[in-house]
Amino acid sequence: MRTDVSGRIDLSGGITPATTRVMNLSQFLTQAARRLGDDTGLVWGDTTWTWAQVEARSAAIAAALVADFGVQKGDRILVQSANCNQMFEAMFACWRVGAIWVPANYRQSPDEVAWLAGSSQARGLICGAAFADHARACADQVDFTISIGAADFGSDYDALTDRHMGSAPSPVDVQRDDPCWFFFTSGTTGKPKAAVLTHGQMAFVATNHMCDLMPDSGPDDASIVVAPLSHGAGVHQLAQVAKGVKTILPPGERFDPATIWALVEKWRVTNAFTVPTIVKMLVEHPAVDLHDHSSLRYVIYAGAPMYRADQITALQKLGPVLAQYFGLGEVTGNITVLPPAQHFTDERMRIGTCGFARTGMQVQIQDAAGAEVALGGTGEICVIGPAVFAGYFNNPDANAKAFRNGWFLTGDLGHMDADGYVYLTGRASDMYISGGSNIYPREIEEKLLLHPQVSECAILGVPDPLWGEVGLAVVVPVPGADAAQIDVVGWLSGQVAKYKLPKVVVFWEALPKSGYGKITKKLIHEELVRRGELPGQG
Template sequence: MSNLGIATHGGADVHQGGTIGDMIISAIGRFPDRVAFVDGDRSLTYTQLGVQIGKAMAAFQQLGLKRGDGVMQLAGNRVEVFVVMAAAYLLGLRSVTLHSMGGYDDHAYIIQDAEPLVFISEKEHWARATELRAGCKAVPHWFSHGECEGFNDFWALADSLPPQPLVSHAGAADVIRLAYTGGTTGKPKGVMLANRCVWMQAVLLMAARGLPPGCRVLSPTPISHGAGAMIVPTLALGGMFVLQRGFDPEKFIDAVEKHRIGSAFLVPTMIYKLLDHPRCATADFSSLKMLSYGASPMTPARIREAIARLGPVLFQSYGQTECPSNILHLTSEDHCRTDVDTLASAGMPYPGVTVALLDENDQPVGTGEVGEICVRSPLVMDGYWKQPEQTAQALRNGWLHTGDMARRDAHGYYYLVDRRKDMIISGGFNVYPKEVEDVIAHHPAIAAVAVIGVPDEKWGEAVKAIAVKRSAASVDAEELRDLVRRAKGSVCTPKTVEFVDALPLTALGKPDKKALRTRYWGGQERAIH
């Protein structure tokens, strides 16, 4: 009798997908002579990249590392950072990358929490690495990328060994990356990303961003964090990844023109600096087909300015560490719609990602109502490292709870209004700072703005705007207050407006609202939100 139509198989293995290591191996085999990386004056072909990954694998095996052990790095953008990450992925090690602009306390906490067996830094971070080694005695192996006083050169060890064959030893369920949250609220949490998550992130980036074969991608933002997710998709398409150590508008423009860059990832503050640079008006951006931005929202006024100067190349991605990079996206075509106000939107869900807006009882809210963004997807983390209670809270009722508040319009676009913790309660009314920020940012004299709640005897919390003026621009506080009052009403109107030379930023380039609040909530028993 025929079994047609009846699903029969020998186990769940038949339904498992590939791994991020498989993607790397395939790219190296497919494009052996192409240039994979440009790193300053150096360039590496795909074949050379594969040899380096094999040598790093050999070094880790020489050190006795086994599947599930941890490898940590503290370094700026350099090709060796990716090589070590790739070797970890292939061997099934846990890769952890520290943000080079992070503070000592966070770095030390992450080392103690993640328990790596190998720590690799570089000469540029000698002082911090030396301090961390003195304070974190449990880590047995300390190395540097290249020569560095007091540290063994990791590549001297690797080069002394024959490269290991490029074979993926890790399964789809292995946690191959611990990605620590930024630490802007309490202690950083280690987000456990399985091979499944990292692989799917790469596939979704390829599917949604429409990178062409042979694409050339420029990254001045840290590959230790969000920008690093673009490397494997670039390699899978036979492209070239160009590294820069930090963002400088002049150097960015030089690289775009020299390498005919087709794609880049920046955070909004970097795009603002690029738009304000004198060369932006005359630079040759004709090769640039996609300028992706994320980490924090970009104001609609400056989005319009970017489109006018650079063309229809903007691509927005909204995500978080717990569902890396890919929750919502706004395509270049979305940016240019005139029938729908999309410029304040974070876009629609990525393919393979289910998004719902839920209330405090995890029930769906109606169209146009504010709810918490909650997510289901194979992309979602396995949980927080050694934090079962926080894992249960974040993943309760079968949803990843992002903590971000949004509304959805009738077309299916999502509009972020703020993080739940950032919501201001003034006189019993909810005020979402981003909505106020968007109004103020429309004023041509304003370069940047942040809105927070500050203690107030009458209102509980008073809405306060902290703004940066453009050079030589003139605007007063009352003018901005009138602008908000007309757009959002009296409840959302800032009680006070303060002008500053610059907003404090987190290590990831986001406005540091924790630092801003500290100025006003310091000494208070609690911060009322």
């Protein structure tokens, strides 16, 4: 038995923490406003706000949450909105009063968002005027609604802000493990789960993003948002605010590469966060050659690995600016990093890698029993460290499946080389077994995408009476190519073992994308069923 310096008895034999209190995340914005008050902090369309103005508006809506609606620490505030300045402000306002920010993927249906309201036990809803049906669907689930823009529902956000302008509630005291964000998974295997992110965790994540992804960023930089703030882009922008980097929100909801490149030139944008499919669309659009993008230093992609052919195209168009990170929403992207200096167009590239462990994180490849596999062996990618979430809200079964001996089990398969670089094989759910052999589609997809007439592809296992499962390839030709002239099996023969060759090939004009711009096998399977192209379907 030991006694610490304060006289308390410590039965563990270790050190009893004197406190677990941490900074309230809203202070990132407050601190930026103090340092850089008159500098531009946020741009949306043709409107700009200084850091001081963003802070004042955020503080005002925070005051409204408390004074008008009685919001208290721990209350959940659901947000259904496309990217806008109000969404940006509300994130920090929620944190300031100790509430939990619960952003939804705004492309979901009213019933889906209503389910999120119920599952998160949301007290209030902040909803864009364009989503009246969503507001009505959630009305019975929440105590109040705030509308962004002119709407026939709820209290007007800007009117509340004007009424409370000048008020600045003191930030609520928070502990390291106090929730700040319910980060909904994309729900590719069922209903979305609310991953609980905390104040202490997210402070580490913001620091780690700057350390590993954008180490030299500061107030002279600008970041453009080309993904919904509800998920990875919101995490990215939190790190920008922490360093005083201005945020550029493109106008409108529709993704328009020409607009993105025009804004990059106008604001001398230095970094962007997005997903590989969006990078592909950006660098293949003619506008990339019409605007000056020499200011770009970091184009960060995550959410999925980028196929080798697309990496080469992007590097040739933009130069050595690509940075990759791998990580689920539960770990807020903080598992591995592959910095710009390790992206190459030649033989120096470690093809297929998603990089090495992020600073402060440990990555291990484990078998089904939790033992570390030998280097080069395939297993599940597991991670421990300060960026790992606290668990799923109100979902003990999911928590029991997600953790083992303290390790978070990502559900992704891969291997690690002798230098510590991790290579993704695919989701555990993507693997299929043909004739008793495990087949990982990503290996085959990488080789098929090197075909000069193939723009996109996906391979998944489908039922087969003889082999159990066989591969089905969905192929998107490049514009102008004749699908009849693309010999998929012939191209792959000699590059992969014969048993890995797809037995069925279909050609589509495009692959379906999730609300976050990702290509998922679940959506492709659903589309195969809809088209009647799934073998044995009838």
